[in-house]
Amino acid sequence: MPAQQPLFETLAVIGIGLIGSSIARAAREYGLARQIVAADASEPHRRQATELGLADAVYGDAAEAVKDADLVMLCVPLGAYAAVAAHIGPALKPGAIVSDVGSCKQSVIRDVSPHLPAGCTFVPGHPVAGTEHSGPAAGFAALFHGRWCILTPEPETEAAAVEKVRAFWAACGSKVEQMEPHHHDLVLAITSHVPHLIAYNIVGTADDLETVTESEVIKYSAGGFRDFTRIAASDPTMWRDVFLNNREAVLEMLGRFTEDLIALQRAIRWGEGDALFDLFTRTRTIRRAIIDAGQETNAPDFGRGSAATVAPGPAAPKTD
C-alpha cells in the first residue's frame, strides 16, 4: 500500500548489496520515493541490480546517481566512505539529506561530514538487521521489519532532516532510536562486533586443528559449532572495515570478554561447578528477555532441518 505522497522525490542508494538492495526494495514496495536510483562500483552488481529491476537507473559513478537525489543512502563498506563522500560531495543537490547504514558511527561522521557542502545535512543511521548473505540478490523488503534503526545525528543537525530519515525507517517497518555516536559504537561492539569476531575466530581455530579433521568438524557441527559458522559467513570486506573503524570499542569489549573467559577457564581447571552453574543459569534470563522483546523467536532452532532434511521418516529397522 504506497503512501499518498512519497517521502522523497528521488532516493539514491550508493552500494547495492544486501542492505542497499533491501532499502531499494522497501522504498519501492512502500512507495517511499518517486524515483529510485542506484550506484555501485562493481559491474556484476550493477548488472544484477538492473536485471532485478531494483532501481529506475543504475550508475557506475556515484556522483551521477546523487545529482537529483533528495535522500542519498550510503550502503558501501566503511572503508570506502571517505572516498565516496569526497567524490559525491560536489555533486549533491542543495538541501539533500545524506544518510547511511554503517555499523560504526564515529568513523562515519569523521569520514563523511567534512565532504558535504553547506546546505546538505548528514543524518548517520544504522539499521540493526542483516543476514549472512551478500549482494543485490540477497536483499528483501521485509529485512527491516520489527528491527531497530539507530540514528546518531549531532546535536546541531537540522531536526527536520532527522525527522524525515526517521519517517523513512519507520515506513520500512523499523523501530527508530536516537543515540550518541560514541555510545552506539560501544553498544554495537558488544551486541554485534565482538560476537562476529569470536565466531570468525572459533571457525578459524577449528580449521587449523591437526588432531581433529575438517571433515569431523563439519559432520559434528550440529553440536553448536554450525551456529557460529553462519555468523562467520558474513561479508569479509564489510567486517574487516567494521573492526578497523570501531577499534577502541571492540578492543575494550574484547578485553572484558577475554578476562571473563579466562576466569571460566580457571573454574573448569579447578572444578568449580557452582561458578559454572550460576553463569549458565543467569544467561537463560537474558535469552528470555530477548524473546519477550520480539527480537527472537522461541522455536527450538537447534533442531532445525531435522524434520526437513529427512523427508518421510526413517526406514524401519531390519530385524531379520
Next chain:
Amino acid sequence: MPAQQPLFETLAVIGIGLIGSSIARAAREYGLARQIVAADASEPHRRQATELGLADAVYGDAAEAVKDADLVMLCVPLGAYAAVAAHIGPALKPGAIVSDVGSCKQSVIRDVSPHLPAGCTFVPGHPVAGTEHSGPAAGFAALFHGRWCILTPEPETEAAAVEKVRAFWAACGSKVEQMEPHHHDLVLAITSHVPHLIAYNIVGTADDLETVTESEVIKYSAGGFRDFTRIAASDPTMWRDVFLNNREAVLEMLGRFTEDLIALQRAIRWGEGDALFDLFTRTRTIRRAIIDAGQETNAPDFGRGSAATVAPGPAAPKTD
C-alpha cells in the same frame, strides 16, 4: 511404519528430559521396542512424562525401571552417571545392553563400566543433536533425523551389542559413526563444548557491563548477539557437567581459541586489515561445506522473524 519385529523387548530410558523423551518418542513411533519404561528422579518430570504418555510405566527408582530391560539408555546429566550406574548395576537383567547419550565419553566409561555385572555390555553413545529447550515436553521423535550418533565402544566390546545399538540409532534416522572415546572428546570439545562456553561467556560479559544497559543489549541483539543467547539458554546442569567431565580436551581447545583471539585482537589494534580479511574469507568455505554436508540449511536465518513478527507490512508513512 513400525518394524515387523521390534529391536528390543523392553527399553528403559533413565532420565526423561529433552533427549530421553525424544528417544522414548522415536522408539514408540518407529516401533523399536515392545515395551518402553522410563525413570526420572524429578517428580514433575515423571508427572509430565506420564501425562504425555511417553512410556508404558514411569518410575522414580531407576533400579525398578531397568529390571526387565534389554536396552537401558542413560539420559541423565554426566554428574549423575556414577551414582546411577552403581544403583542400577545389581538390578540389570543378564545380557542387558546399557548405552547412553552423554556428551563426553571418557568420563562415562570411567563412571559406568565398573558397576556393570558380567554379562551386561556397555556401548557408550552420543547423538549429536539437541535444542536449547529442556524437559520431557521439549522432546520430539524427529530430533535425530539426519544427525550423527557417535558410538565409542572399547575394542573388546561384544560386536553384536554394538550392532544392536547402531541399528537402534539408524532406525531413529541417525547416521552412526564409531570413534575412540579420547578422540570423541577432542572432536566435541571444538564442535560443541567450546562454542557453548564462549556463548555463555559473551552473554555474561554483556550482562555485566556498566556502560551499556541490559535493555540496550536486548534491543540490539539482532546484530549477532541473539544467536549466542540461544546456545547460552541450554540446560545449566547438563553443561556444568560437560565442562567438569571433559576438562582436558576443553582446556586444550580453549587455549588454542584464546591464542587465536589474541592474535586477532593484535591485528585489530595494529590495523592489519589483510589478516582479518583472509580469516573472514577462509571461514566462509567451512560454512559452505557444512551446508553441503546437510548439517545446516542455507536459509538466511539472520532475517528470521523479520517477516513473521510484523504481520501485514508496515503502515504507509504519514506525509500530511
